[in-house]
Amino acid sequence: MKRxxxxxxxxxxxxxxxxxxxxxxxxAQVAVRGDVVHTMxxxxxxxxxVVITDGRISAVGPAATTxxxxxxxxxxxxxxxxxxxxxxxxxxxxxxxNSDHDQDQxxxxxxxxxxxxxxxxxxxREMLVEWVRxxxxxxxxxxxxxGELISGQTMIVKTTGNTVDEAMLVPLAAVAVTLSPEAQxxxxxxxxxxxxxxxxxxxxxxxxxDYLARLDRPDADDDDAGDExxxxxxxxRPDRDLRLETLGRVLNGEVPLLVTADRAQDIASAxxxxxxxxxxxxxxxxxxxxxxxxEIKAAGVPVILxxxxxxxxxxxxxxxxxxxxxxxxxxxxxxxxxGYESYVPKTRIVLFEAAIAAAxxxxxxxALATITIDAAxxxxxxxxxxxxxxxxxxxxxxxxxxxxxxxxxxxGVVIDGAVVSEMVR
Amino acid sequence: xxxxxxxxxxxLAALGLDATAGADGPARAWTNARILPIDxxxxxxxxxxxxxxxxxxxxxxxxVVIPADAERIDATGRTIMPGLICTxxxxxxxxxxxxxxxxxxxxxxxDSINVRDSGFMRARAGGLTCLNIMPGSGHLLSGxxxxxKLRAAHTIDDLLIHDVDGRMMGGIKMANGTNPxxxxxxxxxxxxxxxxxxxxxxxxxxxxxxxxxxxxxAAKMPQRDLRMEALVxxxxxxxxxxxxxxxxxxIMTVLRLSKEFGFRVVLHHISEGWMVAExxxxxxxxxxxxxxxxxxxxxxxxxxxxETGRILEDxxxxxAFHTDDWITDSRLFLRMAALAVRAxxxxxxxxxALTINGARILELDDRTGxxxxxxxxxxxxxxxxxxxxxxxxxxxxxxxxxxxxxADPDDRLYATGGDGAGHDQDPYFCCYDEGxxx
Numbered sequence: 094m095k096r097x098x099x100x101x102x103x104x105x106x107x108x109x110x111x112x113x114x115x116x117x118x119x120x121a122q123v124a125v126r127g128d129v130v131h132t133m134x135x136x137x138x139x140x141x142x143v144v145i146t147d148g149r150i151s152a153v154g155p156a157a158t159t160x161x162x163x164x165x166x167x168x169x170x171x172x173x174x175x176x177x178x179x180x181x182x183x184x185x186x187x188x189x190x191n192s193d194h195d196q197d198q199x200x201x202x203x204x205x206x207x208x209x210x211x212x213x214x215x216x217x218r219e220m221l222v223e224w225v226r227x228x229x230x231x232x233x234x235x236x237x238x239x240g241e242l243i244s245g246q247t248m249i250v251k252t253t254g255n256t257v258d259e260a261m262l263v264p265l266a267a268v269a270v271t272l273s274p275e276a277q278x279x280x281x282x283x284x285x286x287x288x289x290x291x292x293x294x295x296x297x298x299x300x301x302x303d304y305l306a307r308l309d310r311p312d313a314d315d316d317d318a319g320d321e322x323x324x325x326x327x328x329x330r331p332d333r334d335l336r337l338e339t340l341g342r343v344l345n346g347e348v349p350l351l352v353t354a355d356r357a358q359d360i361a362s363a364x365x366x367x368x369x370x371x372x373x374x375x376x377x378x379x380x381x382x383x384x385x386x387x388e389i390k391a392a393g394v395p396v397i398l399x400x401x402x403x404x405x406x407x408x409x410x411x412x413x414x415x416x417x418x419x420x421x422x423x424x425x426x427x428x429x430x431x432g433y434e435s436y437v438p439k440t441r442i443v444l445f446e447a448a449i450a451a452a453x454x455x456x457x458x459x460a461l462a463t464i465t466i467d468a469a470x471x472x473x474x475x476x477x478x479x480x481x482x483x484x485x486x487x488x489x490x491x492x493x494x495x496x497x498x499x500x501x502x503x504x505g506v507v508i509d510g511a512v513v514s515e516m517v518r
Numbered sequence: 519x520x521x522x523x524x525x526x527x528x529x530l531a532a533l534g535l536d537a538t539a540g541a542d543g544p545a546r547a548w549t550n551a552r553i554l555p556i557d558x559x560x561x562x563x564x565x566x567x568x569x570x571x572x573x574x575x576x577x578x579x580x581x582v583v584i585p586a587d588a589e590r591i592d593a594t595g596r597t598i599m600p601g602l603i604c605t606x607x608x609x610x611x612x613x614x615x616x617x618x619x620x621x622x623x624x625x626x627x628x629d630s631i632n633v634r635d636s637g638f639m640r641a642r643a644g645g646l647t648c649l650n651i652m653p654g655s656g657h658l659l660s661g662x663x664x665x666x667k668l669r670a671a672h673t674i675d676d677l678l679i680h681d682v683d684g685r686m687m688g689g690i691k692m693a694n695g696t697n698p699x700x701x702x703x704x705x706x707x708x709x710x711x712x713x714x715x716x717x718x719x720x721x722x723x724x725x726x727x728x729x730x731x732x733x734x735x736a737a738k739m740p741q742r743d744l745r746m747e748a749l750v751x752x753x754x755x756x757x758x759x760x761x762x763x764x765x766x767x768x769i770m771t772v773l774r775l776s777k778e779f780g781f782r783v784v785l786h787h788i789s790e791g792w793m794v795a796e797x798x799x800x801x802x803x804x805x806x807x808x809x810x811x812x813x814x815x816x817x818x819x820x821x822x823x824x825e826t827g828r829i830l831e832d833x834x835x836x837x838a839f840h841t842d843d844w845i846t847d848s849r850l851f852l853r854m855a856a857l858a859v860r861a862x863x864x865x866x867x868x869x870x871a872l873t874i875n876g877a878r879i880l881e882l883d884d885r886t887g888x889x890x891x892x893x894x895x896x897x898x899x900x901x902x903x904x905x906x907x908x909x910x911x912x913x914x915x916x917x918x919x920x921x922x923x924x925a926d927p928d929d930r931l932y933a934t935g936g937d938g939a940g941h942d943q944d945p946y947f948c949c950y951d952e953g954x955x956x
Contacts, residue, residue, distance in 0.1 A: 189814025224812055384937060404844050405640070410940020437815030437845060445811060449850075452908045453934060499856030499907050 122146050122165040125489050127173030133466040134480040145487030148509040153481050168505050175481050176231025176488030178468040179443045180397045180428035183238045184221045186214045189439050198238035207268045208335035209245030211236030215257045221440050226252040227518045228444045229490030229503045232478050238433040239271040239353035253508045267351035272359040291362050298370050301340035307331045349373035355380035355408040364392045380412040386423045395426035395471040400441045401449035418454025428468035448497035545569040547584045551593035556873050557888035568895040571917035576889045601647025601896035602851050603876030605806040606840030609637030614653020614661035620704045621718050624744035625661030627653050633671040641848035642668050642922040643933035645898040645911040655693035655762040664688040665880050669916050693762035695818050719779045722749035752781045759783040764818040766790040773801045784879050789822040795833035804836040804879050809857050827858035831867045838876040856905040
């Protein structure tokens, strides 16, 4: 009956070890001290400190008044910013190899496939995830790429985690729509024109609206086989339809459409459809948005702008380095994205894209906002990321100089309080 | 080839003397500038004197005598450096070899250039003054390249550069690795690619032998063959091979074929060049390097490194950069050197890789690529350090003529982009087909 001493000792040691492990996890702390800390929730702090406890920011302030608890590891840098946010890319769904087995960003079987989930296609070990992270990018809005009328869903993840669940912030961030000739089909297939693209998108949204309406009805009371299928009286509660269910979440305002549109007429179509269905839209890429500033502002639509260095060809031939500044001056919320690349480079890096905006009309802090707090607000994740403030996730990027200068380096990256990169890049 | 170079040098020297002796045109003197001559130390408080399209003098303000007739321009706060030279560009709406054969040395890229393409204005806005315009990499040999100066142009003739024999300057474009692979008659493997190239050069050797045996007797001359003619120029060393190549083993294949046939070669892109830097140095092959923002996009570019410039520089290789425009934008060419410096390349080496080293690769270093008296007045004026993201190219001069002025709204449009900056022309797709790479 009586336990042996050895047994007891084993149990006691095990319990102590477990307690220690739990204590370590619960009270894990790291501090970052910077010559300048850009909190993006107030003025920059000279000689500032960020303390992260249990993955969240527990203190931010001047070093003189923000004590760093004894024994806590301190990372130092010339410039400290919130972890950067890529407001729209395809990293992790599109891989660096660019061969069939790592390209899951576009499925061409059907021009409209809103049911395609990004969470089912994301490779946490994709080398491009680590690549962008090494420049300070800690959060990415990624998923299905522009290139089909409705190419699928997007999601928001951290650039860490062994599984997509560990990386997850928002599993369904938006439904990706492309209003551009690049999503048109040749050889007599639809959509083949701009007019047809709008008609098909509207038709699908109307179907989804009908689906939502029918969901509210009681089940059909009998088998309606043989009846006229369009007979309103016999249409009861519909079978579950992933495609319409997803668009239903757009119609009820839960999820926005991410509409990639560069030409002014395509941007106008996006705004027209948003108004018709009273849905939320994030304008994506939007090269010629500077021509429709008043309309975009009146519609209350944010712009997730193409990379500053996007090639000035095709529908983006009239893109401008100064568009971010133009939109910002007009009071339109603007974030900058890495975008989708089908060749080399396979991804761009938002740090570099915001740098060009900083050199072309935005102030340093305004440019930094396009890849931190403003991106977070547009994406609806500013309660978690985008600023260095108490209670926010412990995501921090460290640089050895002005982060936008070509010759500066990212020297450290922290996500949820864990130091995930210390390489000099 | 040596005869050719000597003639070129003599010719330039003669022209230089003429310019000094003539001194007919008005002189302009930029003073109080920070001058980066590239050949020589940086000068704080420097003067640059330009007359008749050439550099008359460059040096510290107190060491340069400004001619009495000179127009003086106060360049306080400005940095003046040589115009940038891009050794690998695809601007101009060009079209080289077609799909009929993997080697088409008869195709000349200058027969396809649209001088009104907005790419030229963007290149001037980026501070470029001299380019090597090349056909793409979808062929083992996609045609003849052409060196151009970005002068104000009405027709292609206004852009061309001729040597003292009146020969248009340019090289020939070749490629290996996966880009030229396709269904027959294109190669399906690397072994086949090399075999096709070797067979064609062996034919060219035979063609050259027949011409030699004819010894001037028209009756014994072979039928004129444009393809063989261009390859004979390659064999004779009067036409340099500009070779697209990425993987380390593909680079070695290029060097092997270069040695076998004795052709002169410049290695382009070389994503994995850092792996065989010593071998490249030993072969004496100059390199034209591109850095893009992430590795990959295709298997053979997976190991692309920002450190390529540093590693090749350390190995003693002649390194220039290129835009590969539209792969990277000519307006951002300075950025490439800055990224190389970010990864450890020397600042001096990176600036040389934008200027004089490109001129050497294009065999134009006697007339451009550095700010030295007697050279063409190809230079740019910046509002800050060339390697800073915040720095703007304010003015670009080619042979003394201003071809870009940021203060002019029409020119500024091309620098920033905006409504009307594009001309709605199809980009040049070297190896891109609806997302399928080859």
